[in-house]
Amino acid sequence: MLRHADHPSTPGGHPLLICDLTQSYSPHGGGGISTYLREKRDYVLNHTPHHLLQIVPGPVDKVTVEGRHIFAEVGADPVRGSPNYRFILRTGVVRKQLAEYRPDIIESLCPWVLPWTAIRHRKAHPKTALVAGYRTDFPNAHVYRVGREKFGETVARGLRWLIYGYAEITYREFDGVYALGQDARDRLGERGVTPTDLLPLGVDTVMFSPDKRDPGYRAELGLPGDGPLLVYAGRIDNEKRADRLIGMFRALPPELGAAMVMIGDGKLRAPLMERARGLPIAFPGFERNRACLARSLASSDIYVSAMADETFGISVLEAQASGLPVVGVAGGAMPDRVPEGLGLLAPIDDTQGMARHVQTIWEQGAGAVGERARIVVAERYGWDRTFKTLLEEIYPKALAQAARRSASGMEAVRDRETTAMAG
Numbered sequence: 172m173l174r175h176a177d178h179p180s181t182p183g184g185h186p187l188l189i190c191d192l193t194q195s196y197s198p199h200g201g202g203g204i205s206t207y208l209r210e211k212r213d214y215v216l217n218h219t220p221h222h223l224l225q226i227v228p229g230p231v232d233k234v235t236v237e238g239r240h241i242f243a244e245v246g247a248d249p250v251r252g253s254p255n256y257r258f259i260l261r262t263g264v265v266r267k268q269l270a271e272y273r274p275d276i277i278e279s280l281c282p283w284v285l286p287w288t289a290i291r292h293r294k295a296h297p298k299t300a301l302v303a304g305y306r307t308d309f310p311n312a313h314v315y316r317v318g319r320e321k322f323g324e325t326v327a328r329g330l331r332w333l334i335y336g337y338a339e340i341t342y343r344e345f346d347g348v349y350a351l352g353q354d355a356r357d358r359l360g361e362r363g364v365t366p367t368d369l370l371p372l373g374v375d376t377v378m379f380s381p382d383k384r385d386p387g388y389r390a391e392l393g394l395p396g397d398g399p400l401l402v403y404a405g406r407i408d409n410e411k412r413a414d415r416l417i418g419m420f421r422a423l424p425p426e427l428g429a430a431m432v433m434i435g436d437g438k439l440r441a442p443l444m445e446r447a448r449g450l451p452i453a454f455p456g457f458e459r460n461r462a463c464l465a466r467s468l469a470s471s472d473i474y475v476s477a478m479a480d481e482t483f484g485i486s487v488l489e490a491q492a493s494g495l496p497v498v499g500v501a502g503g504a505m506p507d508r509v510p511e512g513l514g515l516l517a518p519i520d521d522t523q524g525m526a527r528h529v530q531t532i533w534e535q536g537a538g539a540v541g542e543r544a545r546i547v548v549a550e551r552y553g554w555d556r557t558f559k560t561l562l563e564e565i566y567p568k569a570l571a572q573a574a575r576r577s578a579s580g581m582e583a584v585r586d587r588e589t590t591a592m593a594g
Contacts, residue, residue: 186220190274194281196227197255203485214558224272228257243268262288278302282309290344300573303345310334312410312480335362347569351483352504368565373554374488379465381494388470392453398428399533402471405486408437415477415522422526468493472537479519484508491548496540498528513544
């Protein structure tokens with residue numbers, strides 16, 4: 172069994188034991204973190220000598236070892252309203268796994284509960300480097316947006332302020348913190364979490380390509396019309412503001428001949444299917460086959476998303492790589508993903524504005540906009556770049572900080588022992 176003590180924890184080509192730790196994983200629910208875990212596994216195993224331990228929620232406790240990859244599922248109950256996701260509360264199991272494998276680096280990929288499990292492990296094993304990914308602007312997406320609808324603006328602002336305080340306390344414990352975009356980086360900086368690295372994510376431009384277009388896809392879904400086929404791929408829930416897409420679609424003129432496919436699952440899927448009854452909108456569910464997802468995107472005409480708190484937007488990149496223009500909202504990382512010429516952004520929650528943008532792009536030539544988007548993504552984004560940045564820049568800095576912190580702690584212990592002996 173590989174343990175921390177069995178190998179040197181230095182970044183200069185020596186094998187490390189890297190641990191990914193997250194609540195936000197689902198084998199059937201999709202999501203950016205699930206994609207990241209899969210792509211990172213492939214990169215680490217195919218391009219580095221390192222070992223990778225990935226700890227995620229699952230239906231039962233189960234550890235699968237395949238060569239240098241250890242996939243540890245911790246039994247957890249499903250999240251209410253999002254049955255494809257589970258939430259780990261049995262942190263004792265996680266602590267045992269960390270103590271058994273003793274990773275050199277723990278990368279925390281979500282904000283709730285598990286970061287503190289990693290921090291607690293580090294107290295027992297001070298040489299462990301902790302890296303946190305600020306993957307979701309959770310004070311806004313999880314707290315403020317929901318709180319405003321339930322309790323009103325004033326209470327929601329107060330809750331957001333408190334949760335940003337929680338983020339500040341949490342991430343200051345880490346040896347390295349990265350954000351996925353400048354907007355999220357600035358938010359952390361406002362709360363004193365600095366320095367923060369940037370880690371742009373990537374997209375598989377071979378998998379996601381206009382070449383995957385299938386002219387028969389629309390008919391296969393049973394969707395009428397000869398206008399634009401709109402597509403959304405992601406969780407169909409409140410955080411993603413998926414209900415706004417139904418409002419946007421209703422605002423389109425019938426003569427446009429539009430149809431829409433919403434690919435994914437989530438607690439709003441059934442209610443939205445009911446609301447969309449009679450409209451040319453298909454809800455095929457979550458597509459676990461990446462090749463089939465690539466076909467669905469390439470066979471559509473415009474990608475739509477009302478998500479206001481995206482910290483990066485892998486699904487947007489996949490759509491652009493597939494040759495689609497994007498209609499979204501001017502919030503979170505969306506302006507970074509959709510600069511001028513690659514789509515149009517409406518104000519947050521402006522479904523009428525999104526509908527007008529759909530018409531504009533369709534009338535002016537969605538195909539040409541999509542071609543430009545494909546070129547930009549192919550030039551700027553790739554998973555190799557992502558993981559080189561992570562492994563060659565972010566991790567080494569965190570390991571160096573962990574070494575300094577550990578040495579400082581040992582020096583403090585020696586000073587106390589010297590003082591005690593002198594007394």
